[in-house]
Amino acid sequence: MGAVAPYAVFAYLAASLAVGLWAGRRGSGGADDFVTGERSFGPVLMYFVMGAMIFSAYALLGTPQRVISKGSDAFYMLAYGAAAFVPVFYFGARVRRMGARLGLVTQAELIGARYDSRRITAVMGAASLLAFVPYLAIQFKGAGIVMHLALGWSPLVGAAVVYAVVAIYVMFGGMRGVGWTNVLQGVAMLGVVWWLGLAIPGQLFGGVAPMFDRVIAEHPEYLTLPGPPPGTxxxxxxxxxxxxxxxxxxxxQVFMKCFTARSARAVQYSAVTYPSFLVFLVPLLFLGYAALLLPGAPRDEGVLLWLVSRPEIGGPWVFAAFCTAVLAASMSTGDSLLHGGSSIFVRDVLVSGLGLPLSEQAQARLMRIGVVVLFALGLVMLIVASKVSIVDLLLLAYAVPVQFLPPVMLGLYWRRANRVAAEAGLFVGLGVAFALFLAKILAPGLYAWCNPLDLQIGAVALVLNAITMFVLSLTTPPMAQSHLQRFEFRSP
Known part of the structure; x- marks a missing residue:
């Protein structure tokens, strides 16, 4: 299997680097160009930026794992993916208009401006960076697996080499480099997973339909809820x-893409067309069920690797295609995290939060340095979390950004929402999320008492966050009408 895979890996890395550097030469090189690509992305580019960015190494490696361990519970990804961009359709156009009019380029910058609070901008920026690091480690982990299998390198060295390439094209290509490499990565991901998703069931069982006939006969509990024990x-x-x-x-990094669109309508177009990218998940579900029917299949994120490595599957070309797909999935999300994290650190923490007077060129230089720093932090997190599953890492990462929901949505659509309420709600939500995470690790008994239904820690924190903000918004004075008009609130 190793004869073809190394050539495929290096060819793919070289192609990504070339596309990213080429794209970066088309812009001015300033901070606005680095963060938003000077708001020039059209519908096609926005489609691939959104789709390829979202489907990461977790989706590719974790979807078959979820099928074989929890059965139809894995279908939740299709359910939430179909509805996930509905909010973006409504608020994305508004965000794009305000960003262009007020010169805003990040989520925290916009929300801090809405509440006239540098503290909110700094806290949201710092919390975003904390969420990015474990999510980035997931992408490093996927890249490290590929390089270990294809070249025999240690996962740490392999991840470092892959993400050195990513860091270079993000540093010198900025948002344009991220966008155009996402087109390459999106095409590679879709092409490879559909080929594997149809070819492997066909080779092993005579097709997808015969495979599901066997699943119905042998493992019917994997097709309905609550699924296999312990069940969902x-x-x-x-x-x-x-x-x-x-x-x-x-x-x-998703929210920020609203600022990159050529127009408000382009944001809405990407929200409408994005669900079609969910076809990426369908063949991965097929592969999970294929593994379920084979004896000895592992129950962790290595199940897809185990499947494509079987001698009866098809040899070196199948394995090389798998390596390319994992790299594409990892890099298409990892580059957005490196780019978004460095942009957030400079714009939200340094400029808006701390008030440092930095020129456009100084900001761009610091953003490029930030890419290197995040790259190093991702490697450190990969070492620290080497024994943690990618599912656990993702759940940790997701607990933070969901706390931004009340200040964002109430800030965009409710004139009563004010600075006091937003700051208090944000601190409550983030504080509870981090406290529950630590309790789950250090004091399981206390965690079980605080969260008897074993809900996601982000959900518990979100409820308290929203209640705090809603109550304080009603009991404290609203912000000045002159201020609210800047954010598209008409006079009452």
Whole structure:
């Protein structure tokens, strides 16, 4: 299997580097160009930026794992993915208009301006960076697996080499480099997973339909809820869909893409067309069920690797295609995290939060340095979290951005929302999320008492966050009408 894979890996890395550097030469090189690509992305580029960025190494490696361990519980990704961009359709156009008019380029910058609070901008920026690091480690982990299998390198060295390439094209290509490499990565991901998703069931079982006939006969519990023991209750399933849908667009790197669009309509177009990218998940579900029917299949994120490595599957070309797909999924999300994290650190923490007077060129230089710093932090996190599953890492990462939901949505649509309420709600939500995370690790008994339904820690924190903000907004004075008009609130 190793004869073809190294050539495929290096060819793919070289192609990504070339595309990213080429794209970066088309802009001015300033901070606005680095962060938003000078707001020039059209519908096609926005489609691939949104789709490829979102489907990461977690989706590719974690989807078959979820099928083989929890059965139809894995379908939740199709359910929340279909609805996840509905909020973006409504608020994305408004965000794009305000960003262009007020010169804003990040989520925290916009929300801090809405509440006239540098503290909110700094806190949201710092919290975003904390969420990015474990999510980035997931992408490093996927890249490290590929390089270990294809070249025999240690996962740490392999991840470092892959993300050195990513860091270079993000540093010198900025948002344009991220956008155009996402087109390459999106095409590679879709092409490879559909080929594997149809070819492997066909080779092993005579096709997808015969494979599901066997699943119905041998493992019917894997096609309905609650699924195999211990099972997923309808309440847990629904809660996970709702939480994922609500929190999805609050990821700063997703939210920031609203600022890159050529127009407000382009944002809405990407929201309407994005669900078609969910076809990426369908063949991965097929592969999970294929592994379920084979004896000895592992129950962790290595199940897809185990499947494509079987001698009867097809040899070196199948393995090389798998390596390319994992790299594409990892890099298409990892580059957005490196780019978004460095932009957030400079614009939200240094400029807006701390008030440092930095020129456009100075900001761009610091953003490029920030890419290197995040790259190093991702490697450190990979070492620290080497024994943690990618599912646990993602749940940790998701608990933070969902806390941005109340200040964002109430700030955009409710004139009563004010600085006092937003600051208090944000501190309560983030404080509870981090406290529950630490309790789950250090004091399981206390955690069980605080969260008897074992809901996601982000969900518990979100409820308290929203209640705090809603109550304080009603009991404290609203902000000045002259200020609210800047954010498209008409006079009452």
């Amino acid at each position: 209750s309808s309440f847990q399933y629904t809660a996970e869909i709702v939480m994922s849908t609500l929190g999805f667009a609050m990821w700063p």
